[in-house]
Amino acid sequence: DTAVSQTPKYLVTQMGNDKSIKCEQNLGHDTMYWYKQDSKKFLKIMFSYNNKELIINETVPNRFSPKSPDKAHLNLHINSLELGDSAVYFCASSRGTTQETQYFGPGTRLLVL
Amino acid sequence: KQEVTQIPAALSVPEGENLVLNCSFTDSAIYNLQWFRQDPGKGLTSLLLIQSSQREQTSGRLNASLDKSSGRSTLYIAASQPGDSATYLCAVPLYNTDKLIFGTGTRLQVFP
Numbered sequence: 001d002t003a004v005s006q007t008p009k010y011l012v013t014q015m016g017n018d019k020s021i022k023c024e025q026n027l028g029h030d031t032m033y034w035y036k037q038d039s040k041k042f043l044k045i046m047f048s049y050n051n052k053e054l055i056i057n058e059t060v061p062n063r064f065s066p067k068s069p070d071k072a073h074l075n076l077h078i079n080s081l082e083l084g085d086s087a088v089y090f091c092a093s094s095r096g097t098t099q100e101t102q103y104f105g106p107g108t109r110l111l112v113l
Numbered sequence: 114k115q116e117v118t119q120i121p122a123a124l125s126v127p128e129g130e131n132l133v134l135n136c137s138f139t140d141s142a143i144y145n146l147q148w149f150r151q152d153p154g155k156g157l158t159s160l161l162l163i164q165s166s167q168r169e170q171t172s173g174r175l176n177a178s179l180d181k182s183s184g185r186s187t188l189y190i191a192a193s194q195p196g197d198s199a200t201y202l203c204a205v206p207l208y209n210t211d212k213l214i215f216g217t218g219t220r221l222q223v224f225p
Contacts, residue, residue, distance in 0.1 A: 004156075031211055041200065043157075043215040056212050090156060094211065101147065102213060104157040 003027050004105040006091050012111045013081060020077045021108045023091030029103075030096035031055070032074035034066060037088040037107070049074050050096055081112045115140040115207055117216040125222045126193055134188040134219045136203035141181045147213070148177050148188050149202045157202065161188070193223045 004025045013019055025032060033056075034046040048056035052068040063079045078085060091105040116139045126132055136146070145164045149157040161177040163170045163186070170177050176189040186203055200220045204213040 033211070033213075035213075041218060043202065043204075045212050048211050050211075056210065058212075092157075096211075101159045101162045103159060104149075106156040109154075 004091055004093055004103050006089075006105040006108050008108060009106065010109050010111075012113065015081055015083060015112055017081050018077070018079045019081060019110075020075055021089055021091075021110075022073070022075045023105055024073050025091075025093040025103070025105075026072065027093055027103060028072075029093040030071060031094050032068065032071075033092040033094075033102065034074065034076050035090040035092060035104075037090060039087070043090070047074075047076075083112050086110055086112045115143075115205065115214045117203060117205060117214050119201075119203060119216040119219050121219060122217065123220040123222075125224065128193060128195060128223055128225050130193050130223075131189070131191050132193055132221075134190070134201050134221070136186040136188070136216050138184045138186075138205050138214075140208065141184050142208045143181065143205045144208070145206065146177075146179055146186050147204045148175075148186075149204065151200045151202060151218075153199075160201075190221075193221075195223050195225055198222045 007022045031050045033048045037043045047066045049068045065077045068074045088107045090107045092102045094100045094102045120135045147162045148160045161170045163179040174191040179186045200218045202218045203216045
């Protein structure tokens with residue numbers, strides 16, 4: 001009965017490959033997010049979707065493409081992986097307004113070799 | 114531009130101590146402020162959310178205060194336990210958006 005789940009938990013891949021990370025929330029929330037936590041542990045938002053529509057798109061390379069097939073899912077596809085993409089990627093969700101708590105998934109640890 | 118900083122960056126205390134973690138933000142036009150806990154190799158757990166109209170929020174041994182005008186929040190942990198060891202992050206949403214701006218974190222270690 002995990003609220004926000006991500007798969008895979010760990011991902012090790014070669015430079016240049018394409019990979020996807022999946023996120024699902026069973027909280028009935030309207031808004032979902034992707035965050036990146038770098039090696040210095042600094043967390044920064046990448047994308048936000050509300051009811052399957054893109055709301056926030058930070059300065060992220062267009063190799064990163066989020067996809068929301070429905071309100072409960074927000075997947076992150078990364079093309080042509082680079083060494084600098086190595087990080088922990090967190091998915092989160094909230095009821096959709098700035099007044100609400102954001103609930104985070106356990107993270108996906110991506111290592112690009 | 115909203116910037117969020119946390120002091121100290123790291124803290125090591127013996128079990129049983131009361132302690133205070135600090136969070137500062139540069140733009141006081143915030144809807145709320147949220148405190149999270151991150152355990153090593155794990156995701157974030159929301160601890161407390163204080164709305165801009167509130168001054169304090171309590172949950173068990175945790176008490177968070179908010180002073181919007183001075184751009185500060187504190188997280189008070191009473192009677193610390195080894196299980197409290199984690200990194201504590203504060204975050205504020207950028208005004209009129211859902212975009213959370215995170216602080217730099219305080220890494221807390223409570224030893225027996």
